[in-house]
Amino acid sequence: MAQFYGNEQIQHTLHQMLLRDRAPHGFLFYGETGLGKKTLAKQFLAELLCTGTEKPCGSCKSCKMLADGVHPDVRFVEHSGKRNGFSVDTVREVCVDLASPPNEGNAKCYVFGDCDAMDTRTQNLLLKAVEEPPAYGYFIFTATSPASLLPTVRSRIVSLAVSPVTEQECCAALAERGFSPEDAAEAVAAFHGNIGQCLNFLENMPIREVVGLTKTAINSIINKNEYALLQTVSVLGKERERTFLFLNLFDRCIRDAIVWKHDPCAAGIGCDAAGSKKLAERLSDSAGQAMHCAVDSTYGAMEANVNLPLALAAFCADCMDA
Numbered sequence: 001m002a003q004f005y006g007n008e009q010i011q012h013t014l015h016q017m018l019l020r021d022r023a024p025h026g027f028l029f030y031g032e033t034g035l036g037k038k039t040l041a042k043q044f045l046a047e048l049l050c051t052g053t054e055k056p057c058g059s060c061k062s063c064k065m066l067a068d069g070v071h072p073d074v075r076f077v078e079h080s081g082k083r084n085g086f087s088v089d090t091v092r093e094v095c096v097d098l099a100s101p102p103n104e105g106n107a108k109c110y111v112f113g114d115c116d117a118m119d120t121r122t123q124n125l126l127l128k129a130v131e132e133p134p135a136y137g138y139f140i141f142t143a144t145s146p147a148s149l150l151p152t153v154r155s156r157i158v159s160l161a162v163s164p165v166t167e168q169e170c171c172a173a174l175a176e177r178g179f180s181p182e183d184a185a186e187a188v189a190a191f192h193g194n195i196g197q198c199l200n201f202l203e204n205m206p207i208r209e210v211v212g213l214t215k216t217a218i219n220s221i222i223n224k225n226e227y228a229l230l231q232t233v234s235v236l237g238k239e240r241e242r243t244f245l246f247l248n249l250f251d252r253c254i255r256d257a258i259v260w261k262h263d264p265c266a267a268g269i270g271c272d273a274a275g276s277k278k279l280a281e282r283l284s285d286s287a288g289q290a291m292h293c294a295v296d297s298t299y300g301a302m303e304a305n306v307n308l309p310l311a312l313a314a315f316c317a318d319c320m321d322a
């Protein structure tokens with residue numbers, strides 16, 4: 001089973017809850033994509049369901065079934081209906097299923113992963129089950145932000161923030177998966193202590209390419225070369241996913257430049273430390289803010305389905321005017 005790294009405080013808290021038989025029946029694990037929230041859910045459930053002495057033992061029937069993804073009392077609820085949401089039918093089906101007792105042990109668990117797009121209606125449908133689950137019922141939600149869940153749902157469960165690990169821990173985790181120190185260092189330079197995003201970077205060529213485009217874009221800003229910036233973003237074409245990633249990475253680099261102007265020792269979150277440091281030497285606070293706003297309005301234009309190349313051309317102009 002995939003290991004969950006770092007976040008000792010959360011791991012300790014969950015372990016203590018289980019040891020004392022005081023585990024709440026609902027959790028929200030939140031934090032940015034790639035931090036291992038679903039892995040943490042699996043680790044918690046392994047300990048909850050394990051029948052061995054040292055929990056999770058990894059060798060009892062329950063641990064094995066969970067690791068193989070075939071535990072009959074654990075359901076990672078699949079997305080359905082609208083994009084990345086959960087359909088009314090799916091939630092109704094979960095509520096019906098919850099009414100029948102567990103097959104194996106004393107617990108029946110439902111993991112709703114990536115709940116950022118879970119709509120109000122489905123959350124309300126689930127509310128009663130989350131409020132008053134049977135003694136064996138457990139719910140785990142994961143999302144990037146706690147605000148993804150309605151306050152009524154959130155008030156019934158325990159919310160825990162998952163953080164990135166240290167860069168050393170991240171390198172160690174990547175080494176355990178067989179990546180060379182050079183590859184690990186390159187990934188960590190771009191995505192710091194976010195193991196999932198580092199893995200994504202190492203395993204997906206398109207992500208590497210977008211990181212490269214971001215660095216080129218930052219360089220164009222440093223050189224005040226609008227033509228080069230336009231050429232760089234034109235590579236994104238009409239691909240929304242890649243454009244979202246580019247804007248996110250670009251925004252982080254700008255954030256680093258602004259922060260480093262005032263505190264050169266602060267921790268960076270962007271993928272281009274060298275570029276952001278250079279930019280920090282010449283970027284005014286107001287120009288940095290203007291570029292951040294340019295990113296925001298491009299997100300807005302994308303939400304409104306504005307023609308992507310046009311939105312990106314406006315983005316370039318805004319950045320150059322900043």
Ligand SMILES: [Zn+2]
Binds near residue numbers: 051
């Ligand atoms: Zn076990």
